[in-house]
Amino acid sequence: MNKIFNPKPETWSAILNRPTQTVEDIELTVKEIFSEVQKKGDEAVAKYTSLFDGVRFENxxxxxxxxxxxxxxxSPELKAAIQLAKSNIENFHSAQKTDKVIVETIEGVNCWQEKRPIQKIGLYIPGGTAPLFSTVLMLAVPANIAGCNEIVLCSPPDKxxxxxxxxxYAAHLCGVTKIIKVGGIQAIAAMTFGTQSIPKVYKIFGPGNQFVTVAKQLAxxxxxxxxxxxxxxxxxxxxxxxxxxxxxASDLLSQAEHGVDSQVILVSTSKAMIExxxxxxxxxxxxxPRKAIAEKxxxxxxxIYVDNDETALKLIDEYGPEHFIICSKNEDYFVNNIxxxxxxxxxNYSPESAGDYASGTNHTLPTNGYAKNYSGVNLDSFMKSMTFQKISEKGIQNIGKAIExxxxxxxxxxxxxxxTLRLKAIENGK
Amino acid sequence: MNKIFNPKPETWSAILNRPTQTVEDIELTVKEIFSEVQKKGDEAVAKYTSLFDGVRFENxxxxxxxxxxxxxxxSPELKAAIQLAKSNIENFHSAQKTDKVIVETIEGVNCWQEKRPIQKIGLYIPGGTAPLFSTVLMLAVPANIAGCNEIVLCSPPDKxxxxxxxxxYAAHLCGVTKIIKVGGIQAIAAMTFGTQSIPKVYKIFGPGNQFVTVAKQLAxxxxxxxxxxxxxxxxxxxxxxxxxxxxxASDLLSQAEHGVDSQVILVSTSKAMIExxxxxxxxxxxxxPRKAIAEKxxxxxxxIYVDNDETALKLIDEYGPEHFIICSKNEDYFVNNIxxxxxxxxxNYSPESAGDYASGTNHTLPTNGYAKNYSGVNLDSFMKSMTFQKISEKGIQNIGKAIExxxxxxxxxxxxxxxTLRLKAIENGK
Known part of the structure; x- marks a missing residue:
């Protein structure tokens, strides 16, 4: 652990620097697989599933x-837990529905904004040691509330x-329309181009290793x-x-067990607390059990020790953390100003685990400083905003001159x- | 003009195919300029401004x-027109403000969603023959309503x-905080990395030629x-x-005059109308005046002639147009189902020009089929959604077991x- 006391603002960006990832080596592999899936469809997908996952499917x-x-x-116990989480996620995301925004901006000019679902979406759920059924809930529940017609889920098969x-179970419970045993780059490529058996989608959600990340970028x-x-x-x-x-400590460790590259930071105005x-x-x-990972x-x-809350806030705002826990007598100050x-x-009773699983908020969140410019996944992530306008003769007379x-x-x-043509037609019609 | 009668659905995608653009040649140039601006800042920006725009600035x-x-x-006339447009754009985008979404998902678990402004944004406004002050309105007005602190505008200088x-005038009227005479790739690079005189921003908005487009992608x-x-x-x-x-015809031509690659499509259930x-x-x-461009x-x-409204709707939905004008006795059918x-x-009195300039809706819209998965620019484009949760002892008791x-x-x-630690502490405290 690196303890830092009262760092000067000009050192903040170095202290809070995230490790940069190099993706150039991976890019070539990703491009090759994309090109093959685009050309050969299911045949290419089957080849890579066999290669990477060691299984071959007819279907x-x-x-x-x-x-x-x-x-x-x-188990009934796990089912009940998943159902409770689903219910809370549903409550929170249903409340995010917005009404049509209708405005007569000037007499006769009626404009409105309406959100409509993205019709076809793809969810990617990684395989590996931790089966992320919680992520299925976080993505499929709001997709369903949004009204997406087609919800395709890809996840790699085990041996x-x-x-x-x-x-x-979670996918079935949350209304996923098609579940496909395909993982990695080939899954993202298949949902990008569509194959004989895997539908092309308009938007892809979900976490993954660096191969999946680069594949999503390429998509x-x-x-x-x-x-x-x-x-x-x-x-x-x-x-x-x-x-x-x-x-x-338990919260910092729950972050640390995710991976050796997890970012774990404590900012405190109390030296005793740091110790x-x-x-x-x-x-x-x-x-x-995951001590080896968490330790690294x-x-x-x-x-990081800082003298006062104002400095703490500035430093935290410059970092833009994915998850931010506030345990402070001045919690309102941080809540209102972050x-x-x-x-x-x-x-003290709001651990990150709560949001990861069951409180109802979404756990798909912007990392790497993207909290400065990206929203976490929410109901709107599954919709797009469209605008409408209906202008009357009076309306076009009101704004026509300005447009000309x-x-x-x-x-x-x-x-x-x-x-001009329309204004003349109205005049002639009189 | 290509007239097509009752095309079979399997031919739609070929008929509606948009021209693909190759960007590989450009990419190398863009990467070089990015790298130079990253290393040398203002010096590199000045060099490329001199090279591409033929002027050299101290500042x-x-x-x-x-x-x-x-x-x-x-002119007072143009000022009045811009002010009217600004007022309508303000009316429409102000109405898009959303309240906090507050939900107690289960007793003791209080979750809320709140939108906060993206603090630093950059607007790119192209130079050239058509001075797009209308785009300044479309971007700076909602940025201001959102509460973005820093609104930087870059636009290339003339000779x-x-x-x-x-x-x-429009930038000043709409509260842009800094206007910089820099265009093209070097402008996007400068806003990406920040230079001695040009601030780094978190999100870049605005149109541009293919160099700017590729530069934004690289950003x-x-x-x-x-x-x-x-x-x-x-x-x-x-x-x-x-x-x-x-x-x-006037609407189709107003689209056609944008550029030789503009996409112009008429779908009709009337052969007489097509003629x-x-x-x-x-x-x-x-x-x-722009006949040469529009003609191409x-x-x-x-x-495209089709027999009935149902087929028309399906075809239009498959295309996903940026702008869609409906002149039909069954307008509700199209409005409700698109x-x-x-x-x-x-x-008949809602020309695209109205939305381009003055009705109040935004003219920065998804093209190239992106209407299937992207929103047009709206108030939310300048904000990000953040979630909060405050869980009481009772709350963590309600969801703790499920999380475990x-x-x-x-x-x-x-x-x-x-x-587990928290649940135990509560139990021991009793």
Whole structure:
């Protein structure tokens, strides 16, 4: 752990610097697989599934029987937990629905804004040791509320050709329309171009390793939108003397266990708190199953002491953390003034785990400083805003002259003419 | 003009195909200039301004005196037109403000969503023959309503080192905080990295030629967000016998004059209407100052006859036009069911020009089929959504068990532990 006391503002960006990732080596591989999937479709997908996942399918779509078996095999306890989480996520995301915005901007000029669903979306759920069924909830629940017609889920098969039952259960529960046992670059490529058996989608959501991340970036060059650029997960905790060191340590460790590149930062106005948290981390770390991973992330973590809340806020705002926990007697100050953060957890009983799983907020959040310019996934991520206008004769008379003058000044005579013709027709009709 | 009668659905995608653009040649140039601006800052920017725009500045920021002169030189008529447009744009975008979404998802678990401004934004306004002061309004007005602190505008200088006065007037009127006489790739690079005199921004908005487009794409690899991917402008008109051929022709031509690659499509259930529009186009085209450009775009345009409204809707939805004008006795059918379009203009008195300038809707819209997955620019484009949660002891007791079970099932023990510690503390406190 790196302890830093009262760093000068000019050193902040170096202290808070995130590790840059080089992707150039990967890019070539990703481009090759994309090109092959574009040309050969299912055949190429099957080849890479065989190569990377060690299984070969006649049909990579998960069957109804497979889903039924999965539903059967998930414990009632886990099912209940997933259902509770789903209910809270539904409550929170349903409340994000917006009404039509209708404005008569000037007499006779009726404009409105309406959100309509993105019709076809793709969800990518990684395989590996941690089966992220929670991410299925976070993406499929709002997609359903938005009204997306087609929700395709791709996830890599294990060595036996299966997807973790909890993922299948969650997907089935949340209305995913098609589940496909395909992972990695080939999954993203298939959803980008469409194959004989995998539909082309308009937007791809979900986490993944660096291959998937680069593949999602490449997908955007072929007209597909993505949820957001990805990076290692991050947590910054602001803790003063009102925080509980054991809680703070447990939150920092829950971030650290994600991966060796996880970003873990404590900012405190209390030197005693920094010391206490440091000790607690050592104690709690010992018994963690993912100790090896967490230990490395903790070694790179930063414990930063600053003199006052104002400095703390400025420093945190410059960093723009994905997750930001506030344990401070002045919590309102931080809540009201933080400009850049993905999701904010307030008080001693709001651990990041709550937002990761079950409180109802979304856990797909901007990392890597993207909290400065990107929203976390929310209901609007699955919709697009469209505008409408209906102008009456009176309306075009009210704004026609202004349009003519502006179009002329921009040198666009045909734009002007479209209005002039109409104004004349109205005049002649009188 | 290409007339097509009752095309079979399997031919739609070929008929509606947009020209693909190759950018590979440009990419190298863009990367070089980015790298140089990143390393050398203002010096590199000045070099490229001198090279591409033929002027050399001591200071590229527009001075207060320059703004005052510009304000003086714009005609009162144009000022009034710009002010009317600004007022309507303000009305429409102010109405898009959303309240905090506050939900107690389960007893003791208080979650809310709030939108906060992107603090630093950059606007790019092209130079050239058409001074796009209207785009200044479309971007700076909502940026101001959103509350962005820093609004930087870059636009290339003319041969005499000036920016068009109408652009300066509009920028000044709409609260742009800094106007800089820098254009092209070097402008985008400067706003991406920041230089001694040009601020780094978090999100870049605005149109531009293919160099600017590629530069904006590259900017996203350095952590900057952009409004949306760009492509040539498009208009699709649905017209039945209730349309006015002269109006329809004038709208198609106003699209066609944008550039030779503009996409111009008429879909009609009336063969007589197609013929009448074709004749009107020829007549109106003759007197246009930008005839040479419009003529080429019109030569590539498509006039498509279909038998019925249902087929028309499906075809239009597959295309996903940037601008969609509906002149039909069944206008409600199209308004209610269109899934993919940027901005929709309804009835004979709603020309696209109205939305381009003065009705109040935004004219920065998704082209190239991006209406399927991207919103046009709106108030939310200048903000990001953040979530907050405050959980009470009761709240964590309500969801704690579910979190523990789910975290354990995902193999994330430290996530579980963060909850277990808290639940135990509450129990022990009793």
């Amino acid at each position: 990579s779509e998960v069957s109804i029987v497979e889903i039924e078996c999965a539903v059967e095999s998930v 036996n050709g299966n997807i973790n039952p909890a993922i299948l 955007t060059q072929f007209g597909v939108a993505i949820d957001m650029p990805a990076g290692p997960s991050e947590l910054l905790i602001l803790a003063d003397d009102t925080a509980v060191p054991a809680f703070v 206490a948290v440091e000790n607690e981390i050592q104690t709690q770390l010992e018994v963690l 992330a903790i070694a790179n973590s930063k414990l 400009g850049n953060a993905g999701s904010i957890f307030i008080g 003058i502006m179009a002329e000044a921009e040198g666009l005579q045909a734009h002007k003419n479209a209005v | 590229s920021e527009v001075s207060i005196v320059e703004i005052e002169c510009a304000v003086e030189s714009v 005499n080192g000036n920016i068009n006065p109408a652009i300066l 996203t690899q350095f952590g900057v967000a952009i409004d949306m991917p760009a492509g040539p402008s498009e208009l699709l008109i649905l017209a039945d016998d209730t349309a006015v051929p002269a109006f329809v 009448a529009v074709e004749n009107e186009i020829q007549t109106q085209l003759e007197v246009l 775009a019109i030569a590539n345009s498509k006039l 899934g993919n379009a940027g901005s929709i203009f309804i009835g 079970i789910m975290a354990e099932a995902e193999g994330l023990q430290a996530h579980k532990n963060a909850v």
